[in-house]
Amino acid sequence: MNEAQLYGVCGAGLVGIGLYGAILGRSTLRRLLAFNLVGSGVFLIFGAIARRGGLAGGAQSDPVPQALVITGLVVAFAATALAVALLIRLATVAHEAASAAATPGSTDDPSTPATASQGRGERGPGHVGAGHS
Amino acid sequence: MTLLNAIDPWLAGPRSAELLFPTLALPVLGLLLAPLLGARWARLLALASLVVGLVLALACTAALVAADAPLVYALGGWAAPLGVELRLDGPAALMLLLTAVLLLLIGLHAAGEFSVRAAGRRATLAFWTLLLGVWAGLDGLFLGRDLFNLYVAIEVLTFSAVPMVCLKGHAAQFQAAFQYLLFALLGSALYLLGAGLMLGVHGTLDIAQIRVALDAVATHPPDIGGDARAATLAAVALMSTGLLAKTALMPLHLWLPPAHGGAPAPASAVLSALVVKGSFFLLFRLWLDLVPxxxxxxxxxxxxxxxxxxxxxxxxxxxxxxxxxxxxxxxxxxxxxxxxxxxxxxxxxxxxxxxxxxxxxxxxxxxxxxxxxxxxxxxxxxxxxxxxxxxxxxxxxxxxxxxxxxxxxxxxxxxxxxxxxxxxxxxxxxxxxxxxxxxxxxxxxxxxxxxxxxxxxxxxxxxxAPASGTGTGAAAGGGHxxxxxxxxxxxxxxxxxxxxxxxxxxxxxxxxxxxxxxxxxxxxxxxxxxxxxxxxxxxxxxxxxxxxxxxxxxxxxSAGESAWGRRIASIGRGVAGFEGWLRQWRTAGALLLLFLLIQVWTSIG
Structure with a gap:
């Protein structure tokens, strides 16, 4: 096994761990981190492909996959930032709603989608509490 | 006549491919300018650029029909695989036109709802900027020919579509948006992995060049070409699975009903009419244009x-x-x-x-x-x-x-x-x-x-309407x-x-x-x-x-309650329970991996 293969296998392992966490993770934040692990695995595989392509062409590494990884990192960073912003807003809104529900006389907003009513097992992303506790 | 003569080289002449550049650049420029101009001007900017975009899409289509061959424009004169090539063929022209027409009509319809006076600065600016973002992502998807650039385009599309879900800022909308984003991100990770494998196999990400390489493989003896072919199909299966998650093909649809049902109506229209079609169009390209x-x-x-x-x-x-x-x-x-x-x-x-x-x-x-x-x-x-x-x-x-x-x-x-x-x-x-x-x-x-x-x-x-005015429905009463x-x-x-x-x-x-x-x-x-x-x-x-x-x-x-009605309702509850189970995160995630395995197996085997 040469080093490109070693890194490729490591990347595949990271993708596997990340997928496990993203699908079975209990809290939303944990799922988000698991997605980042999948992303890291994919970028490592890109690195292995760069090394492999470079060795085949007689160079140290192929610059094209490395350039792609940089773009991919930016995209993954933006995705994580957006997701964290959503989580923070969700926690704030849920907190406000909880304190509003504590005061009597508040009514439900009619335009709030009531998806839970027809999906019995639906729990939604939920468990935000684990994220910021 | 002079005007027609002046624009003739673009419509029917040698310069027609140059039309593709402004077609993509216009929404991107609008996307960058809108936050600078602020909420008051974002609406005007978006609508004006959508009008120009519609004219450009029409011109592109006319040029395409006149040329009767795909229009290809290499950005900065750099050819594929290193440069970014824009390529317009028949289906892409159709999609460009559809996108421009629909976004313009939805934009005009939403002009009253999303104005500073009606929706406030924050939601107004967000809506019009995101509309331009969706447009930029879609145009990138339709014109791109490089698997990695298509990845970037589809991410621009997703990142613009997700916040559209939660413009009104209710908790359930944020939940729907987060679920949408996370599932779409799993899909894009799989897509990117597939693109990486493709690069490793063929050394290029350009769809046309991969197709040429695959056609060449087909003429080799099977023991040499077989591996490259199998690896290519595995990569396509990875990308395809990722795109299925983004297209919300049932049973991978957990995010769509809350997201599309909870978004403001014009945003739902954009999401449902156009955004899911973007990832489908990429599936169309992959299975029909890339796989021989x-x-x-x-x-x-x-x-x-x-x-x-x-x-x-x-x-x-x-x-x-x-x-x-x-x-x-x-x-x-x-x-x-x-x-x-x-x-x-x-x-x-x-x-x-x-x-x-x-x-x-x-x-x-x-x-x-x-x-x-x-x-x-x-x-x-x-x-x-x-x-x-x-x-x-x-x-x-x-x-x-x-x-x-x-x-x-x-x-x-x-x-x-x-x-x-x-x-x-x-x-x-x-x-x-x-x-x-x-x-x-x-x-x-x-x-x-x-x-x-x-x-x-x-x-x-x-x-x-119900005779007793309970105030629950009573639409025909017309009170409120x-x-x-x-x-x-x-x-x-x-x-x-x-x-x-x-x-x-x-x-x-x-x-x-x-x-x-x-x-x-x-x-x-x-x-x-x-x-x-x-x-x-x-x-x-x-x-x-x-x-x-x-x-x-x-x-x-109109028959109201009956024994048949109750029987059908109980069957309906069973179906709804099954569908609710499919929409659980773990079920959807497991099905995603299952479909990946089946696709790899059925396309290689």
């Missing part, structure tokens, strides 16, 4: 089977929804299913009549669904809610709105001469050519189920209905009429989507289908069953 021998692979059976599953379950769930917007969202899930019959029914080098059918389905569903979501928003504004059991008699209060709902609904049901009819008959002729008789009955059944939920809306709309201005009906009506009369367009117009796709023959296929549609017997063959189903539903609805 889709008809020989069994993977089409999986995708087509999931499509039929989506048609049946989506329509059933739509029939049972208690909220109008969720009903429309589930109908989107069913209509997405129609798109995927392309894969088992594709034939020849460029897909044959099935490819024509899938592209017409994209157009027809986009028109009808945008109209339906805008109308659902209108009802939501008028009554303050969209709970169907409490909307009794809304058709008496808003007859024009009901009429447009029916027109858009009939286009989805597929009565001639609507786009839906073209889709069903083109698929049927493709299935007849292949001898695959088992696909068309599923389409017919889906159409009848759509007729059933349309009839349910109709019977609710026309039923007499907010009168929406009639101008708000213009865009939905225009969209619905277009969807309903799509089949009456001269068949020659459909040949636009054949450019650079040899042997697709859209114009002759459409002409052949429409020839038999408008005879009385042909019309009644499609309209008869639809009317029967509608009548049964209306009678059933």
């Amino acid at each position: 021998d889709l008809p020989q692979l069994h993977v089409g059976l999986l995708l087509g089977g999931l499509g039929v599953f989506a048609i049946l379950l989506g329509n059933l769930m739509a029939l049972m929804q208690a909220r109008l917007k969720l009903l429309v969202a589930y109908s989107t899930l069913a209509q997405i299913g129609y798109l995927f019959l392309l894969f088992p029914l594709a034939s020849g080098a460029s897909g044959g009549p099935a490819a024509t059918a899938a592209l017409i389905q994209v157009v027809s569903h986009a028109l009808a669904k945008a109209s339906l979501f805008l109308l659902a928003g209108r009802i939501l504004v008028a009554f303050g809610h969209d709970r169907l059991p409490a909307l009794d008699g809304f058709g008496r209060a808003m007859p024009a709105t009901l009429l447009v709902i029916l027109m858009a609904g009939l286009a989805l049901v597929g009565l001639p001469p609507s786009g839906g009819y073209l889709v069903k008959s083109l698929y049927a002729s493709a299935a007849a050519d292949l001898g695959a008789w088992w696909w068309p009955p599923a389409l017919e059944l889906g159409g009848l189920l759509s007729a059933a939920y349309l009839a349910r809306i109709l019977s609710i709309a026309l039923s007499p 209905i907010l009168r929406a201005p009639i101008t708000g009906l213009a865009a939905p009506a225009l969209l619905a009429v277009c969807a309903l009369l799509l089949g009456l367009l001269p068949p020659a117009l459909f040949s636009v989507m054949d450019v650079a796709r040899p042997g697709m023959g859209s114009a002759t296929a459409v002409a052949g289908v429409m020839l038999s549609a408008l005879t009385p017997s042909g019309f009644w063959r499609s309209a008869g069953p639809v009317l029967t189903v509608a009548l049964v539903v209306v009678l059933f609805h």
